Amino acid sequence: MNASSKSESLYRRAQAVLPGGVSRNAVLRAPCPIYASHGRGCRVTDIEGVERLDVANNMASLIHGHAYAPVVEAVTEQLRHGSAWNMATEVEVEYAEAMTRRVPGFDRIRFVNSGTEAILCALKAARAYTGRPKIAKVEGAYHGVYDYAEVSQTATPTDWGAPEHPASVPVCSGTPRGVLDDVIVIPFNDPAMAMALLDEHAEQLACVLVDPLPHRVGMIPASDEFVDAIHAWTRRNDSLLVFDEVITFRIGYAGAQERYRVRPDITALGKIIGGGFPVGALAGRAEVMDVLDPLRKPLLFPHSGTFSANPVTMTAGLTAMRYFDRAAVGQLNALGDRARRQIAEAIVGEQMPLSVTGAGSMFRIHPTRLAPANYREAFHPPALAALKQRIVEGALERGVLLIESCSGALSTPMIESDIDEITDVLAASFRAARPLAEIIGT
Numbered sequence: 373m374n375a376s377s378k379s380e381s382l383y384r385r386a387q388a389v390l391p392g393g394v395s396r397n398a399v400l401r402a403p404c405p406i407y408a409s410h411g412r413g414c415r416v417t418d419i420e421g422v423e424r425l426d427v428a429n430n431m432a433s434l435i436h437g438h439a440y441a442p443v444v445e446a447v448t449e450q451l452r453h454g455s456a457w458n459m460a461t462e463v464e465v466e467y468a469e470a471m472t473r474r475v476p477g478f479d480r481i482r483f484v485n486s487g488t489e490a491i492l493c494a495l496k497a498a499r500a501y502t503g504r505p506k507i508a509k510v511e512g513a514y515h516g517v518y519d520y521a522e523v524s525q526t527a528t529p530t531d532w533g534a535p536e537h538p539a540s541v542p543v544c545s546g547t548p549r550g551v552l553d554d555v556i557v558i559p560f561n562d563p564a565m566a567m568a569l570l571d572e573h574a575e576q577l578a579c580v581l582v583d584p585l586p587h588r589v590g591m592i593p594a595s596d597e598f599v600d601a602i603h604a605w606t607r608r609n610d611s612l613l614v615f616d617e618v619i620t621f622r623i624g625y626a627g628a629q630e631r632y633r634v635r636p637d638i639t640a641l642g643k644i645i646g647g648g649f650p651v652g653a654l655a656g657r658a659e660v661m662d663v664l665d666p667l668r669k670p671l672l673f674p675h676s677g678t679f680s681a682n683p684v685t686m687t688a689g690l691t692a693m694r695y696f697d698r699a700a701v702g703q704l705n706a707l708g709d710r711a712r713r714q715i716a717e718a719i720v721g722e723q724m725p726l727s728v729t730g731a732g733s734m735f736r737i738h739p740t741r742l743a744p745a746n747y748r749e750a751f752h753p754p755a756l757a758a759l760k761q762r763i764v765e766g767a768l769e770r771g772v773l774l775i776e777s778c779s780g781a782l783s784t785p786m787i788e789s790d791i792d793e794i795t796d797v798l799a800a801s802f803r804a805a806r807p808l809a810e811i812i813g814t
């Protein structure tokens with residue numbers, strides 16, 4: 373990036389008015405963020421005129437890539453009529469019907485404005501339903517920025533505590549002690565240890581929150597044994613199972629949950645269900661969701677949101693999900709299989725100390741020979757983080773935009789040759805990073 377680039381001067385302006393010059397930390401890069409100009413299909417062009425293959429898809433939220441014609445047309449038409457009113461709309465009912473038809477366990481759905489808000493509401497609904505204060509979550513799992521949901525997300529070897537008793541580590545300075553005391557942190561995919569921890573708080577736990585493919589924990593699927601054990605535990609202890617499918621809803625027609633033998637009581641949604649617009653939702657069993665029912669006396673969980681279920685988001689989401697039918701899900705996941713297979717081959721071909729995980733239309737590359745099994749194994753000391761970063765930057769220089777964690781989320785405009793392009797670029801980036809890997813001696 374030369375000193376006189378448009379991005380550098382924009383970033384200088386931004387630093388005077390936005391904390392750190394950004395509105396979301398994920399776009400920060402050295403020496404400055406990349407500023408987008410426009411996108412079409414699976415390609416995005418920045419304000420310097422550089423076009424790249426977009427494998428980040430706005431943090432996995434764009435299932436049809438950029439400027440998807442059916443969404444553009446439907447939303448443009450909606451905008452001609454208005455974008456939000458103090459009234460309910462037909463499209464929110466239509467979208468709710470489509471989503472409840474789509475997923476067997478979704479009797480009722482409430483739309484909100486982000487994944488964070490969906491998780492926040494799911495946890496509050498669980499507390500309201502059970503009358504209990506505590507929640508349990510998996511160590512390291514990202515669930516947005518709600519106080520309770522973010523506990524332990526950035527735990528490090530210095531503060532994460534013993535494996536059999538993971539510490540409730542705060543993310544944000546000033547997090548109240550009471551929040552930390554009310555969050556029980558459990559290890560991923562370890563049913564015995566998780567059950568022992570849950571048992572210690574059995575009468576106080578409103579719910580156990582599980583992401584079936586937690587990104588920060590290594591992007592490895594939750595095992596059937598883990599999910600079954602937690603589900604059974606919640607049945608025995610009058611608690612609830614909450615799934616975070618904010619990202620993973622993209623990996624199955626009815627989300628990742630269709631792969632499991634049991635159903636969550638509440639599911640938090642976001643990202644792709646907004647068709648490119650801000651969205652969140654919680655959906656689940658009628659009896660539980662009815663804590664939100666304002667006709668009910670007493671109303672256990674009063675909830676509002678100025679832009680909740682606004683017709684622009686509802687129209688975009690309904691259109692996007694209509695086109696993400698079973699055939700589209702199958703095709704996209706086949707591309708995901710191809711990507712993971714070819715990345716694994718490139719790792720072997722380039723003799724790099726790397727591994728690849730993921731499922732459906734997602735992948736993540738790790739700077740370790742063995743794929744991690746949990747957050748502690750997925751946590752990287754600085755040298756390994758530098759190797760991962762070198763690969764992300766190498767891919768960027770070669771025209772492929774990844775998620776900063778060295779992950780990718782595919783979109784339906786992609787075809788096999790795009791996957792080949794991604795994996796060729798990754799192989800070249802691995803090769804270029806080999807000297808660093810040799811210095812680190814992994």
Ligand SMILES: Cc1ncc(COP(=O)(O)O)c(C=O)c1O
Nearest residue numbers: 486487488514515516618619642
């Ligand atoms: C699994 C998961 N849950 C919740 C969230 C929060 O969603 P949002 O960024 O829309 O608030 C995210 C965002 O990346 C996520 O990946």
